Amino acid sequence: MLDANLKTQLKTYLEKVTQPFEIVASLDDSDKSQEMLALLQDIVSLTDKISLNTDGSDARKPSFALNRPNGNISLRFAGIPMGHEFTSLVLALLQVGGHPSKLAQDVISQIQSLEGEFNFETYFSLSCQNCPDLVQALNLMAVLNPNIRHVAIDGALFQDEVEARQVMSVPSIYLNGELFGQGRMDVEQILAKIDTGASARDAEKLNGKEAFDVLIIGGGPAGAAAAIYAARKGIRTGVAAERFGGQVLDTMAIENFISVQETEGPKLARALEEHVKQYEVDIMNLQRATALVPAGAEGGLHEVKFDSGASLKAKTVILSTGARWREMNVPGEQQYRNKGVAYCPHCDGPLFKGKRVAVIGGGNSGVEAAIDLAGIVAHVTLLEFDSALRADAVLQKKLFSLPNVKVITSALTSEVKGDGQKVTGLVYKDRNSDEFASVELEGIFVQIGLLPNTEWLKGTVELSNRGEIIVDARGETSLPGIFAAGDVTTVPYKQIVIAVGEGAKASLSAFDHLIRTT
The missing domain is CATH 3.50.50.60 (FAD/NAD(P)-binding domain)
Structure with a gap:
């Protein structure tokens, strides 16, 4: 099933497994079951920490569960997790096998403290670049909390279920039999939906933060570049983003990002975030900006308000909220969104x-x-x-x-x-x-095409007739101390490499503004 090169790589990863566990497969006579069996046999041949049991009785065939001897994990793949989901399989093997995740400790504690029964089902496709993040998030949550169960289902392999539930968009997530959400979600987004007090707690934390020297709104390529350039100047830097990575997360193949011959959007987004985390940058995710309150003519601090009820203040602000898919705006489009x-x-x-x-x-x-x-x-x-x-x-x-x-x-x-x-x-x-x-x-x-995410800025900074933020050659907007970069601006050619450069430029301009005015 796995070629020699992939086996070698997987063997290296599996050396990190410290806690023995069992793979329990539920199979039938289909070709897909034989294909799954070959994959699982390859896996167990690479380590003595994992055993294989082919006497599973799950109704979904082919499928397999990863079971610890103490039985405190419920994590299953219904289908063969190759393609984009192979990474999800590798991470699940490691995490069930005792290898710690890189998740922040406060988030881990939040997951472990959840009470109740959470039975998640995720429908994915092997060609979906948005699915792995969600599958990996729910798998990890199932590893951390025995009250959380997760099965990842290949929609193409279980067409009867897809038809019965009328799944027309992946990833589609069901919780306790009811539709929970559609589209990319990470651990923090899932927690925000099931832990009802999380939003209020986050807002309280944000309201208590000191003013930033530079506050960047948006976590796409422009925002990431701006954060790195600001932090390298040694000034207090914050990034508030609805989702780190922005539109890049929805991009499949990227072959024109200079020095990187080929990559995928989610992979690049993760690299951007990891790069930003190398510096002292305060990253605040799941924050949708709703209003900009500029400083008065006599100076002072700019304020950005968010739909969580939080607000942040800063000496300078860089707007890099990007763009989103343009809709047709015709009757029936919203009614049948994700239903065709x-x-x-x-x-x-x-x-x-x-x-x-x-x-x-x-x-x-x-x-x-x-x-x-x-x-x-x-x-x-x-x-x-x-x-x-x-x-x-x-x-x-x-x-x-x-x-x-x-x-x-x-x-x-x-x-x-x-x-x-x-x-x-x-x-x-x-x-x-x-x-x-x-x-x-x-x-x-x-x-x-795309629409700039600027509805929340109407009546503050000057916008073009297309809704883009008008900027000059330095990334300055119509308001002193407010800068903008990336696809949200009037700069032509909406490209990742251009957004990165514009983000760096806006950050340098913000720093120049700071040293001249404060």
Whole structure:
């Protein structure tokens, strides 16, 4: 199952296992069960700390559980955790085997103190880059607290469950049989939902913090670079982010970040956060900014308020809240979001295997999505508003070579249709004839660009007609002491490498402002 190189790497990792445990497999006569058995046999052959029991009786087959002799862990994989989930498997083996996690001790204590019964089920796909973080978070929580149980389920392998629960987006998380959430979540986000007092406690902590020299709002590439450059100046630096990594977390392949030949968004996001943590930076996650209160004309401190009820003050502020996927804003889109309307083809594409889907948008992202989906689904209809596609010629050539793709240009998507539970089609207007037409399908992937996250800033800093923060060559906004960087600004070309440079520039400008005014 595993090649020689992977076995060598895994053997090195498994040397960190200190506590013996057993893998209990529930198998049938299917090819997938034989494939799983081969994987598990490879694992146990690499260490004497792990044994294999193939007499499991779980209803989901193939699946396997990781069991300690004292039986105080309930952690299971239903499916074969390869692809993006192989790392989840390795971490689970290590953590069940006694290797400590890198989680902060206060978070570990919070998990261990949870009372009640928490039975989590996560549906993932092997091509989903958003799924591993969630699977790993819930696995770790199951290791730390016997009241928490988790099973990670490959949606492509258990199609009957996916159909019964109408899972159309991964990751999808169920808690005690009820839908708990969809999309990427880390340990802190999960805790914020199940530990009802956590938000109030966090707000109280934030309100008690001293003013920062530089406060950065947003934890994407621009925010990370700004934090590092500020901290290296020896000034008091804080980062308040809704999720560290930002839009990078939703990016699949990255091949144009200079000096890094190829990586993936979540991997780069983790590297950014680890780099920031090498310095004395106060990172405050799960903080959605709601208002900016600039210092008065006579000087003083700027204040940023958050929806948790907390507020932070600083001598200078760097705004790097990034951007998000642009929505179609048509009837039915919100009603059927995650019920057929999706924004990540890499994540959710496998759930539409053998079905009909549409891709909205003819730029590079849209055409790449259509090409990827064409290898999974029965048919792809690509709709583009303009009279011609805008993607690179090489991508268009590939697209038009595919037999199960239809391209419709001059098409204005006007409505998402559904049966109350899931998408059944869409309606578009032919911009040449003004006639409306319908397309029957089961999924719609929206790929029409980005919107800056600036709604909370209206009426404070000056914004462009597109909602971007207007900045000068130094990253300064219309307000003294307030700077901005990255995709949220008017700087052209929304690229990771540009955001990193702009974040560094804004931080240097903030430091220059500090030494000249304080």
